[in-house]
Amino acid sequence: MLKRNGKWEDFLTKLGDCHDDYERLQVVLGTEEVISHLPSQVEKRCKNLEQAESLRAKGNECFKSAKYAKALDYYSQAVRYAPHPSQDDSGSNMLALCFGNRSAAFFHLKQFQCSLTDIDNAIQAGFPAGSLHKLLDRKGKCCLFLKRKQAAIEAFEEAKQVLVADPNIQDKGRQDLIRLTDQFINKCKSLQGASVENSDTEIHEPLPTLLKRSSQMPCAADFLEIKDEAGRGRGLYASRDIKVGEVLIVEKPYTSIVLSDHHLSHCHHCCSRCFVPQPCAGCVDVVFCSSQCRQAAQDSHAAECQLMDAIHTADVRLGHLAYKMVAKAGYAYLMEQRNVLENLGQVEASMLGCDENGVYDSQNYATMYHLVGHCDKRTVEDMWPRTINAAFMVKCLQQTSFFPQWTEGDQQAAEKRFQDVCYIGSHILRHLMMLPCNAHEVSEMGVNWQEPSQSKTLEIGSAIYPVLSLINHSCDPSVVRHSYDDVCVVRAIRGIAEGEELCDNYGALYPVMDRAARQAHLLKQYYFTCSCQACVNNWPMYMEIPKEVMEFYCDKCRGPVPVPGIQQASKTESMACRDCGQRQNIRSLILKVGKLEQGFQDALFKVIFEMDVEGDTLPKLVQFLRVVDKHLHRPVSCHNDCQEAVKMCYAFKANAFPRKNNRSGAQQR
Numbered sequence: 001m002l003k004r005n006g007k008w009e010d011f012l013t014k015l016g017d018c019h020d021d022y023e024r025l026q027v028v029l030g031t032e033e034v035i036s037h038l039p040s041q042v043e044k045r046c047k048n049l050e051q052a053e054s055l056r057a058k059g060n061e062c063f064k065s066a067k068y069a070k071a072l073d074y075y076s077q078a079v080r081y082a083p084h085p086s087q088d089d090s091g092s093n094m095l096a097l098c099f100g101n102r103s104a105a106f107f108h109l110k111q112f113q114c115s116l117t118d119i120d121n122a123i124q125a126g127f128p129a130g131s132l133h134k135l136l137d138r139k140g141k142c143c144l145f146l147k148r149k150q151a152a153i154e155a156f157e158e159a160k161q162v163l164v165a166d167p168n169i170q171d172k173g174r175q176d177l178i179r180l181t182d183q184f185i186n187k188c189k190s191l192q193g194a195s196v197e198n199s200d201t202e203i204h205e206p207l208p209t210l211l212k213r214s215s216q217m218p219c220a221a222d223f224l225e226i227k228d229e230a231g232r233g234r235g236l237y238a239s240r241d242i243k244v245g246e247v248l249i250v251e252k253p254y255t256s257i258v259l260s261d262h263h264l265s266h267c268h269h270c271c272s273r274c275f276v277p278q279p280c281a282g283c284v285d286v287v288f289c290s291s292q293c294r295q296a297a298q299d300s301h302a303a304e305c306q307l308m309d310a311i312h313t314a315d316v317r318l319g320h321l322a323y324k325m326v327a328k329a330g331y332a333y334l335m336e337q338r339n340v341l342e343n344l345g346q347v348e349a350s351m352l353g354c355d356e357n358g359v360y361d362s363q364n365y366a367t368m369y370h371l372v373g374h375c376d377k378r379t380v381e382d383m384w385p386r387t388i389n390a391a392f393m394v395k396c397l398q399q400t401s402f403f404p405q406w407t408e409g410d411q412q413a414a415e416k417r418f419q420d421v422c423y424i425g426s427h428i429l430r431h432l433m434m435l436p437c438n439a440h441e442v443s444e445m446g447v448n449w450q451e452p453s454q455s456k457t458l459e460i461g462s463a464i465y466p467v468l469s470l471i472n473h474s475c476d477p478s479v480v481r482h483s484y485d486d487v488c489v490v491r492a493i494r495g496i497a498e499g500e501e502l503c504d505n506y507g508a509l510y511p512v513m514d515r516a517a518r519q520a521h522l523l524k525q526y527y528f529t530c531s532c533q534a535c536v537n538n539w540p541m542y543m544e545i546p547k548e549v550m551e552f553y554c555d556k557c558r559g560p561v562p563v564p565g566i567q568q569a570s571k572t573e574s575m576a577c578r579d580c581g582q583r584q585n586i587r588s589l590i591l592k593v594g595k596l597e598q599g600f601q602d603a604l605f606k607v608i609f610e611m612d613v614e615g616d617t618l619p620k621l622v623q624f625l626r627v628v629d630k631h632l633h634r635p636v637s638c639h640n641d642c643q644e645a646v647k648m649c650y651a652f653k654a655n656a657f658p659r660k661n662n663r664s665g666a667q668q669r
């Protein structure tokens with residue numbers, strides 16, 4: 001419209017002249033031609049009883065012909081569409097019936113724990129009394145299969161009581177059912193052995209813990225500190241030597257989103273895979289892994305419930321995450337803290353985002369307010385689509401309970417409302433600029449047990465981790481990240497000396513991308529020119545990395561100490577460092593590496609070809625990596641191979657699906 005009216009250039013000039021995000025929002029929301037194109041009423045996607053009925057009927061068809069996995073899919077869809085009992089004025093009990101049906105499908109797929117969860121869901125949703133005995137009977141059988149003796153007996157006894165009390169069952173039928181139930185109770189009484197551990201729904205190993213937390217950053221180890229360096233901004237630095245494999249950060253994001261490809265398979269609150277998807281009470285577009293997560297997400301989801309479809313139409317990447325960050329902070333907080341947030345820039349850089357006690361807490365919105373967004377370097381061409389999207393999203397927020405209820409008022413009140421909307425929109429815009437440089441993916445290893453080489457890392461969601469966002473980049477990173485649900489665990493994959501900076505990788509690793517491509521990517525998305533070792537020395541890509549060890553590191557200055565050729569090796573005891581001249585005992589280093597070499601090769605084979613990361617595989621790899629990292633002058637391929645194998649082991653400990661213990665269940669589905 002603006003282009004057609006010949007006002008486009010004028011609009012861009014006005015936008016280009018703005019001093020801050022607030023002014024940008026004022027320009028956009030004050031331009032009639034733009035707002036007339038922003039929908040005033042966004043379409044909401046609600047529950048739908050007919051749709052639920054139809055999906056349930058399809059599930060029943062599949063169930064009758066023993067296609068239980070397909071039936072399960074239909075029932076899960078029906079569960080999402082079924083109105084919550086509080087809103088179901090038809091009295092259909094649809095949600096409870098769908099849960100009940102799904103529990104039967106799980107039962108036939110031998111996923112007994114999942115079946116038990118849905119039996120509880122069905123009862124809580126008001127399962128009809130007339131069929132309750134069937135549900136309790138199934139509960140008893142699930143417990144029997146899981147060898148939970150007492151729980152099984154209790155469920156069967158309860159089923160019996162329901163049968164006795166139910167006036168709708170014929171006497172003859174009732175007696176038969178009671179006799180059958182008694183037989184099961186006797187079976188339970190003779191049950192031997194311990195109960196079967198439920199590992200069907202595990203997606204990762206237990207979350208690693210930090211030995212001691214930093215008092216400034218509670219999710220980081222106590223030997224990390226924030227420093228500010230000219231040309232790099234803030235970064236995380238080691239205050240003592242760090243060894244390969246040490247856990248450095250265990251961070252819960254401020255907030256996360258599930259990407260649209262995974263929104264019906266992964267929890268909208270914690271990003272975990274949902275084995276028994278729980279529906280939202282209001283919309284059909286998200287699922288939760290448990291009722292606890294649904295409860296915990298209540299407030300943050302309220303601002304997007306029924307609007308997910310609309311929010312996803314905003315075509316700026318990470319728009320949904322920006323929206324959710326602002327929604328989580330809330331109107332009252334953002335208004336109250338306006339002065340505090342805007343004046344945060346006055347404090348010392350290493351204290352930016354800290355609270356009044358000097359704590360940099362990932363759950364505090366202020367930590368994210370000053371993450372780098374490079375607003376000053378962005379062109380108006382970069383800025384206008386972001387600003388229009390921020391305007392669209394703040395319009396979406398206006399259709400929720402985010403803003404206070406405004407009653408029609410005078411001109412002054414209308415002006416105040418406009419200012420509030422621009423202010424909230426300016427936060428969304430700020431994040432739309434900051435997130436491309438700071439957001440991290442939530443990932444899951446998609447395991448292919450038949451073809452290990454086909455296993456790959458899937459991006460499930462995006463999240464904002466204020467502490468992780470402080471780590472600067474290197475094409476040869478010293479840390480690696482893995483997701484445990486949406487919690488990010490950071491470990492060292494190189495030795496990091498006291499005083500050295502921790503470096504992460506921003507999608508530009510030297511073994512797989514040449515220097516020109518890396519530098520172009522980093523400049524375009526992150527606005528800096530990398531000066532890491534791999535860039536400065538133009539290290540070769542993987543296929544060209546030397547396989548032979550040519551040099552060791554000098555103990556004194558980490559300069560290169562040449563390794564003698566095979567001919568001389570047996571006669572040579574020591575060699576001099578090329579940089580400082582210090583002599584180094586070469587023979588003992590060759591022996592030290594050689595001693596661990598076979599163990600490394602065996603472990604590497606196990607990881608790559610068998611995906612066997614159990615037992616001593618990881619400790620052997622870590623031991624070898626510590627030694628080569630300390631002594632072998634890089635680049636040298638065994639360092640890369642070992643590092644990749646170690647990363648793979650960590651990936652298997654984190655979100656990975658299917659896991660070894662639930663691979664059969666997963667295949668059936």
Ligand SMILES: C[S@@+](CC[C@H](N)C(=O)[O-])C[C@H]1O[C@@H](n2cnc3c(N)ncnc32)[C@H](O)[C@@H]1O
Binds near residue numbers: 474525
């Ligand atoms: C995720 S932030 C890292 C923390 C940031 N330095 C700060 O002060 O908040 C990413 C930004 O840090 C800067 N940065 C990251 N790695 C860098 C590097 N190796 N050299 C120079 N600047 C870097 C760039 O400005 C980049 O856009």
